[in-house]
Amino acid sequence: MFCEKAIELIRELHRMSDGQLPAFNEDGLRQVLQEMEALYEQNQSDVNEAKSEGRAKLIPSIKLRHCCLLRNQRCVTAYLYDRLLRIRALRWEYGSVLPANVRFHMCAEEWFSQYKKSLASFMRSLGGNEGLDITQDMKPPKSLYIEVRCLKDHGEFEIDDGTVILLKKNSQHFLPRWKCEQLIRQGVLEHVVS
Amino acid sequence: MFIADIRKDFYEVVANQRVVLLVAPDIDALCACKILQALFHCDQIQYTLVPVTGWQELGTAFLEHKEQFRYFVLINCGANVDLLEMLQPDDDSIFFICDTHRPVDVVNVYNDTQIKLLIKQDDDLSVPSYDDIFRDEDEEGEDSGNESDEGSEPSGKRRRFDEGAVERRIERQRAKREWEARRREILFDYEQYEYHGTSAAMMFFELAWVLTKDTKDMLWWAIIGLTDQWVHDKITNMKYVTDIATMQRHVSRHNHRNEDEENSLSIDCMRISFEYDLRLTLYQHWSLYESIYNSCYTSCSFKLWTLNGQKKLQEFLADMGLPLKQVRQKFNSMDMSIKENLRDVIEESSNKYGMKDIRIQTFGVHFGFKNRFLASDMVHATAALLESAEKDDSETDNFIKALDALSRCAKETKFTLQRLNLLTFPLKMSSFFFLLFSLCRSNIDRLHSGIALAKKKLIAIQQTVASCICTNLILSQGPFLYCYLMEGTPDVKLFSKPMALTLLCKYLLKAFVHSTRNKRCKLLPLVMAAPKDVEKGTVIVVGIPPESETSDKKNFFGRAFEKAAESTSSRTLHDHFDTSIIELKTEDRSKFLDALITLLS
DSSP states (O other): OTTHHHHHHHHHHHHSOTTOOOOOOHHHHHHHHHHHHHHHHHHHHHHHHHHHHOOGGGHHHHHHHHHHHHHHHHHHHHHHHHHHHHHHHHHHHHOSSOOHHHHTTOOOHHHHHHHHHHHHHHHHHSSTTTOOOTTSOSSOOSOSEEEEEEOSOOEEEEOTTSOEEEEOTTOEEEEEHHHHHHHHHHTSEEEOOO | OBOSOHIIIIIHHHTTSOEEEEEOSSHHHHHHHHHHHHHHHHHTOOEEEEEOOSHHHHHHHHHHHTTTOSEEEEESSSTTSOHHHHHOOOTTOEEEEEOOEESOOHHHHHOOSSEEEOOOOOTTOOOOOHHHHOOOSHHHHHHHHHHHHHHHOOOHHHHHHHHHHHHHHHHHHHHHHHHHHHHHHHHHHHHHOBEEOSOHHHHHHHHHHHTTOOOHHHHHHHHHHHHHHHHTTOSOHHHHHHHHHHHHHHHHHHHTTTTOSTTOOOTTSOEEEEEEEEOOTTGGGSBHHHHHHHOHHHHHHHTTTSHHHHHHHHHHHHHHTOOHHHHHSBGGGSOHHHHHTHHHHHHHHHHHTTOTTOEEEEEEEEETTTEEEEHHHHHHHHHHHHTOOOSSOOHHHHHHHHHHHTOOSEEOOHHHHHHHHHTTSOOOHHHHHHHHHHHOEEHHHHHHHHHHHHHHHHHHHHHHHHHHHHTTOOEEOSSSEEEEOOTTSTTTTGGGSHHHHHHHHHHHHHHHHHHOOOTGGGGOOEEEEEEEETTTTEEEEEEEOOOOTTOOOOBOHHHHHHHHHHHHTOOEEOOSSSTTEEEEEGGGHHHHHHHHHHHHO
């Protein structure tokens, strides 16, 4: 049946839960495009035949093929657009340098770097001279500083104003939120709610 | 120097700075630390919290942090020793010391620049005056100058002056020697006895009150800090009662909202109430029978290590009309009819059996429908957590656990925070909440595990006391009583920790005083030794003052231990902030003991 390959592509994306990016299904895409080409060829020949010989009986099949073509086109663009959105979300999630395991699946490196560039130039244009990092604090934070506990010996850690903090196991610190988020993700610090 | 205005001279000084908090391992310090942390959170003062268990760790922590920080706050450590000499700080380091250990070292009192003491100038400080201890150096310079002149040119003309000058010189030297002798005497008297002052948690609560940032949580922590001093017998009864009255004023101030019928608080809010409650440890979380059996006061009054004592206990329960079946089950499951008048009934009966002080003034808290705790329950639970003898946990791990147990809220783990960050896409609400709840662990659970540990500890103490008394392990050495816990004793690992050993010591002394007939022995202090580390071959030695109703809790063993160790050159480690607790090599035990006996007799 027509358009089944296209639905396969969509299903594949739907199966992967939000946020994860499956490998780019080049094969599937090529098959869909081939199918579209075949349909288009058939339609061309049928249209020519219908025009030249006036056989109105061919019109429904032409219509059918046209609908399939439109459907395939819609599926393919949906597939590509959804992948785009997921890649964009990766930038907001992980920052401008992606960890290795995520980058493995991506093939749209170019698009990603372009997006990074435009986001960076936008952020620079905000907030006067220094620019404003809008990828931090996606939810309004309850406080500027949070209390964190050190889970392993991490050595020295520098904060924005140049002061250095010694992160020793089981010491607790009260630090600005934005500096700690990275370390919390890595598992070195633990947020303490009290 | 002593700080006059705690807000101006301490809080506003550190307001825009970054501070290091060095906290000693006792409950009062933990509570004070939590109050200070809450204040710092309010005002966003950045800090680093480092738990320190002894002088060595204090030194290491100071060295590690002295490059990056200028302000150090020491809680329950550092006042009774010459801090500047010990740590050798740079000139711009400033130390704020809030310590209950007395006597405060004279150098700390009279140093104007680097040491600020967050201690109230109570009546009981009795610091010697400046002139008695410190003397200007100039006068000595004059003396030596004159001497050199006279030494180099003895000629006829100068002879007359010589005599006058020599006399004056002799006079000055005599005066100096007298002054020095008097100084030594004054210092000896001042530093001889070690005792404790007002709770650090109460000091910081007062700071919070002055800043009008005090909350019920802080008040509760201050109460726990005060109760810790009473449970571990650090302050006199008079002082405890006075401090309770101070706290009672704060409690009634915070409670006035409860009385308003229309705007009453929700059941989940914290309510602190004044209780004139029984002195039975943990009785609301245990069965009444177990609690009476294992509480120091009742067990010593009944002498529960004897058969007679146990019979008396049964009589006591029968006298009150409490059926054994009820009394042995969990307190919460006892019949309501029994629980209603329990306190009064017990007080009446205990008066007949000679226990006049079965009730004590204290505070209780309750929040939610399930959670009711007395201040002493919290102290025992946190102390058990702080000193839990599990192999994997280091002391700082235990410190963190105990610190957590003091807070009320559910704990959010780092994993939760990570997942929350990843959940930028809308998930179904049910799965979101499932994730959140499954990853949170409540601090109340930790508190309950602390209570379970505390029960084990109390049972162990009771059994050890019973066995020591029955096997006559307490020997009179003349000026003091002595007891040594052998290595094979059950639960001896619990007693390798200072607080647990001190508690055991006090119970043992009380029990001994009740059980012995020798009048002289009742007035003696007790020294107790227990194995600390079998591999290294060390024992931990603790000395406590004699037991009496009106004791002022002043302990002279700190200095005595030091002198005895010096004179026999035993290998000792005076690492604890309480100078009456030391570590000793097992081989040196006997000669150390002999030296102590000769010193004190």
